[in-house]
Amino acid sequence: MSTPANGNLSRRSVLRGTAGAAGLFTAGGLLTACGGIKESSAQTDAVLRIGYVSPSTGPAAGFGEPNAYLMKKLRATFKSGLKIGGKTYSVEIVDRDSQSNPQTAAQVASDLINSEKIDLMLVTSTPETVNPVADACEAAKVPCLSTAVPWEAWYFGRGATPEKPFTYTYHFFIGVAEIHAAYTSLWTKGGVETNRRVGVMWPNDPDGKAIRQGLGPQLKKSGFRIVDPGAYEDGTNDFSAQIAAFKKADAEIFNTFPLPPDFATFWKQARQQGYRPRIASIAKTGLLPSQIEALGSLGHGLSAGFWWSPEFPYTSTLTDQTARQLADDYEKSTGKQWNQVIGSNMALFEVAVHALKATSDPKDRKELAAALGKAKLTTIAGPLDFTSGPVKNVSTEPLVMAQWRKATGGGKFAVEPVIVDNGAFRDIPLGGELEPLR
Incomplete structure (x- = not known):
């Protein structure tokens, strides 16, 4: 085994x-x-x-x-x-x-x-x-x-x-088309102003390769400047080179498709080394409450694509x-x-x-x-x-963007995702507006 x-x-x-x-x-x-x-x-x-x-x-x-x-x-x-x-x-x-x-x-x-x-x-x-x-x-x-x-x-x-x-x-x-549409809608219409420079951390695995080949060119066509330090290996424990590249380029938007442990390592190092983008949209991790809770307060404000939530107007x-x-x-x-x-x-x-x-x-x-x-x-x-x-x-299926926030109202859970952009899927209701990372 x-x-x-x-x-x-x-x-x-x-x-x-x-x-x-x-x-x-x-x-x-x-x-x-x-x-x-x-x-x-x-x-x-x-x-x-x-x-x-x-x-x-x-x-x-x-x-x-x-x-x-x-x-x-x-x-x-x-x-x-x-x-x-x-x-x-x-x-x-x-x-x-x-x-x-x-x-x-x-x-x-x-x-x-x-x-x-x-x-x-x-x-x-x-x-x-x-x-x-x-x-x-x-x-x-x-x-x-x-x-x-x-x-x-x-x-x-x-x-x-x-x-x-x-x-x-x-x-x-x-797929890439849905991700591209959701990201660009959030990054341009979400109410948070940026310089449209996107620091990307896409791994050397099937997800990363597909995203680099498909999403990267589409983002460039949409007017974003891609700051790509290159593919990294899953399990990397030192992201200093990537962080330095993002800081040098002043990448106010950050995007990644990592395994959960890799993102936790990167995000903690990014804060320690002074990289603070205004928007961070992540995938493959940051999709589940347990992954956000594990980051503590560093998880608040992260945004992610949601392919399902209780707000979806559909029935089993x-x-x-x-x-x-x-x-x-x-x-x-x-x-x-x-x-x-x-x-x-x-x-x-x-x-x-x-x-x-x-x-x-x-x-x-x-x-x-x-x-x-x-x-x-x-x-x-x-x-x-x-x-x-x-x-x-x-x-394919619907995709909207949600932002993780500290739960309010004295509920029993620590964080909650709020749908902040519904793009082409107007029948899925919004719960709020995108807030810049603090």
């Missing part, structure tokens, strides 16, 4: 993980052929087995915070099974922890596909987890749906092109709960503050059930994969449409 990731997840290690998965299933494909397993699962016809992989430990463990709650809730939702084509199927969810490690993600994917004989794979949160699992499923011809990774990092990072898309793996989330197709009702239920059941992963992961199962019900035989892997590619529905995370791109295999 691989040890949990310690933050040193280089691009090479990610590629090793995905390549390992592909190699595993190239060999596994021969074994499967010899064993006579067809594209339909060999499990009992009346049972649908859904694999679910998420990082519950390791550097990205925050993304797994809602898992216990969601698994309990979804298993209760499926207790009477699913009726598909006049037949009722019982549903089993087999969940696994990727440990935030691409090698472990590939290993648990192997177990779910070869030992558990799942009919459908669901996977969420960061390329280090999602990409190796999706690669394994594509190689083994197992339908897979994923979320919570910028789609370019998932699509191009796994070697797809518009001319050569995937057959069994599908994904929904935001599985539980009939509004976004607010789901968040309140989570807080009441767990005693923890809601976070946006709850919405995307609930939507993951909503799309899965929608696709399963669209098949004549949900255990026919090829038919189920095709149904994922035709899915069009409004989930608790908003409208999704796999038939309209931006590329085959992908649907």
Whole structure:
């Protein structure tokens, strides 16, 4: 068993993980052929087995915070099974922890596909987890749906092109276009004046590479000057060179896509060394209350993209709960503050059930994969449409910008996100205006 990731997840290690998965299933494909397993699962016809992989430990463990709650809730939702084509199927969810490690993600994917004989794979949160699992499923011809990774990092990072898309793996989330629109709207219309110089700290990993190639040029076209000291390795513990570059350029806007421990290290060093931008918009970390609380007062004023919150005006197709009702239920059941992963992961199962019900035989892997590619529905995370791109295999979703602030009113939680820019998504209400960092 691989040890949990310690933050040193280089691009090479990610590629090793995905390549390992592909190699595993190239060999596994021969074994499967010899064993006579067809594209339909060999499990009992009346049972649908859904694999679910998420990082519950390791550097990205925050993304797994809602898992216990969601698994309990979804298993209760499926207790009477699913009726598909006049037949009722019982549903089993087999969940696994990727440990935030691409090698472990590939290993648990192997177990779910070869030992558990799942009919459908669901996977969420960061390329280090999602990409190796999706690669394994594509190689083994197992339908897979994923979320919570910028789609370019998932699509191009796994070697797809518009001319050569995937057959069994599908994904929904935001992409560079949504991030660019949200950032530029906040930075130009949010009410905080800046010199439009953006200090960027984009890592040498799938997220960082996709953002540097896609977002960087778009920001330049929008009139921002990019101050880029170059890609850094995950797990870096001294950011003095980057901080010096940002201070020299007087970068009044800061943007980064780091692993949570890396940002905590950088942000503390930035304050110690006197770098104080007026706006700091972060992604991959700073998305969850626990990550902001860990920074103490240094977390107040950070802004981040939100792909779900209780303010979203949508309802779950599985539980009939509004976004607010789901968040309140989570807080009441767990005693923890809601976070946006709850919405995307609930939507993951909503799309899965929608696709399963669209098949004549949900255990026919090829038919189920095709149904994922035709899915069009409004989930608790908003409208999704796999038939309209931006590329085959992908649907985008809404994104707004929120700013983290110290909670007011004597509530039981320390911080709260306030939606300060809704861009093109006017049906998602604002909660306040952007305030400059102090």
